[in-house]
Amino acid sequence: MIDIKEVQAEALFAKVIQGLHNNEDAQLVSITKKIQTIDALDFYRRARYMGRNRTFWTNSNRSLFLVGIGEAYEIIADQSRFKETKQQWDNLLKQATIHNPYQLPGTGVIALGGMSFDPKKETTELWKHFKPSQFTIPEFQLTNYQGESYYTINVFVKKNDHPSQLAATIRQIEQTLFQASQVEAESFSIEKKVEIDPEGWKESVRVATSEIRNKKAEKIVLAREVRLSFDKQPESSVIIDKLLDTQANSYIFAFEKNSHCFIGATPERLVKVEQDRLLSTCLAGTAPRGKTKAEDERISYGLLHDQKNRQEHDFVVQMIKLAIKDYCTDLVIPGEPIVYPLKNLQHLYTPVTAKLKAGHSIFDIIEQLHPTPAVGGTPRDESLAFIRENELLDRGWYGAPIGWLDSNQNGEFAVAIRSGLIHGDMASLFAGCGVVKDSNPEAEYEETNIKLMPMLSVLGG
Numbered sequence: 250m251i252d253i254k255e256v257q258a259e260a261l262f263a264k265v266i267q268g269l270h271n272n273e274d275a276q277l278v279s280i281t282k283k284i285q286t287i288d289a290l291d292f293y294r295r296a297r298y299m300g301r302n303r304t305f306w307t308n309s310n311r312s313l314f315l316v317g318i319g320e321a322y323e324i325i326a327d328q329s330r331f332k333e334t335k336q337q338w339d340n341l342l343k344q345a346t347i348h349n350p351y352q353l354p355g356t357g358v359i360a361l362g363g364m365s366f367d368p369k370k371e372t373t374e375l376w377k378h379f380k381p382s383q384f385t386i387p388e389f390q391l392t393n394y395q396g397e398s399y400y401t402i403n404v405f406v407k408k409n410d411h412p413s414q415l416a417a418t419i420r421q422i423e424q425t426l427f428q429a430s431q432v433e434a435e436s437f438s439i440e441k442k443v444e445i446d447p448e449g450w451k452e453s454v455r456v457a458t459s460e461i462r463n464k465k466a467e468k469i470v471l472a473r474e475v476r477l478s479f480d481k482q483p484e485s486s487v488i489i490d491k492l493l494d495t496q497a498n499s500y501i502f503a504f505e506k507n508s509h510c511f512i513g514a515t516p517e518r519l520v521k522v523e524q525d526r527l528l529s530t531c532l533a534g535t536a537p538r539g540k541t542k543a544e545d546e547r548i549s550y551g552l553l554h555d556q557k558n559r560q561e562h563d564f565v566v567q568m569i570k571l572a573i574k575d576y577c578t579d580l581v582i583p584g585e586p587i588v589y590p591l592k593n594l595q596h597l598y599t600p601v602t603a604k605l606k607a608g609h610s611i612f613d614i615i616e617q618l619h620p621t622p623a624v625g626g627t628p629r630d631e632s633l634a635f636i637r638e639n640e641l642l643d644r645g646w647y648g649a650p651i652g653w654l655d656s657n658q659n660g661e662f663a664v665a666i667r668s669g670l671i672h673g674d675m676a677s678l679f680a681g682c683g684v685v686k687d688s689n690p691e692a693e694y695e696e697t698n699i700k701l702m703p704m705l706s707v708l709g710g
């Protein structure tokens with residue numbers, strides 16, 4: 250099967266098991282092979298009936314696809330979640346046996362996961378399956394990097410495991426994962442769409458605006474929820490397929506946890522690290538797309554020169570600059586934003602590049618950046634306190650860092666916006682916007698409507 254020499258895996262398991270001292274002892278074994286190129290979404294689809302959670306990730310230029318099936322190991326953290334997650338990951342790697350001859354970003358052992366927006370906000374029933382910080386080392390993983398496929402198995406081996414049994418189980422699952430048959434997913438349709446208290450939300454925008462005028466804060470991002478019910482539970486692979494078709498320039502992701510799936514197409518990079526090269530993005534300020542080229546150009550010109558949107562954007566630029574400057578050298582941030590076009594809307598965009606100083610990790614950067622004023626506000630503590638008290642929803646993982654990291658100082662995190670949580674035959678979609686002193690509740694409401702479109706349209710709304 251697929252180039253993984255079962256004997257070789259089995260021999261490696263045997264060797265590692267031999268080295269374990271007692272029954273509590275366990276170690277991660279990770280084996281990566283290059284395989285014939287296969288489609289990432291096909292791989293994801295074939296795992297549908299395995300009774301395992303699936304994860305899907307692709308970056309905005311589609312140079313990398315990651316699919317994870319099952320959990321060989323999970324890193325879960327709550328208090329001091331950034332340091333805690335990093336420490337657990339380092340400890341796991343320190344003891345792991347890793348066979349990865351390729352060393353390309355996203356190959357070999359990776360952790361895929363995310364965090365909640367605000368661990369201080371009480372978790373509701375809706376998000377009960379998603380922890381404040383939860384990273385999975387998948388049992389089976391496909392990495393498609395620049396058009397080539399790499400396949401990884403991860404096994405958390407214990408003293409009383411049997412090498413031949415482990416290998417046999419893997420072989421059996423691989424038969425399904427690599428079988429060429431297409432699994433057709435049934436279609437679904439929306440039966441009901443409910444906006445959660447739109448008038449209450451506009452009122453909260455009004456309150457936020459007056460707080461800002463009273464100098465209690467400068468920017469506060471407020472989100473709202475739209476709840477959908479379907480004739481049957483929507484299958485995530487169908488949604489991913491449509492997002493891939495419609496949402497260029499966006500990261501596309503899905504995290505399954507039991508019968509829940511957090512899924513979306515976000516344009517917003519939080520941070521990418523390749524060795525010591527760091528990229529971040531300031532994305533805030535929004536306008537719709539035009540129907541004709543001329544109208545589109547007029548709107549983007551208007552966006553670039555609009556005071557209110559420029560202010561929303563500038564808070565993000567200033568904050569990111571301050572947040573990472575001590576962690577980097579060679580920091581470059583252009584003085585003027587450009588327009589970043591998406592299918593349904595356009596944003597103001599400023600790229601950030603830098604060199605990460607030795608001794609710092611991607612988690613240090615995420616800890617500094619999250620939440621940026623693109624999803625939280627300015628100042629951070631005041632805006633978060635306002636959101637915690639006045640927002641009518643539990644954001645869960647919406648607006649928070651999601652992404653991956655490997656064992657070679659590479660990783661990338663996006664900000665989980667333009668997203669929704671599928672729960673049974675229901676979905677909760679989320680969208681927010683940056684409230685500043687000149688915000689108008691009706692206009693902000695319209696802005697959230699266009700931000701809901703990417704998800705609504707693929708769900709049939």
Ligand SMILES: C=C(O[C@@H]1C=C(C(=O)O)C=C[C@H]1O)C(=O)O
Nearest residue numbers: 533534535623666680681682683
């Ligand atoms: C909060 C969201 O988007 C953020 C808010 C924006 C704005 O208000 O202009 C633009 C992009 C994102 O920074 C969302 O899509 O839910």
Ligand SMILES: [Mg+2]
Nearest residue numbers: 534535682683
């Ligand atoms: Mg806005």
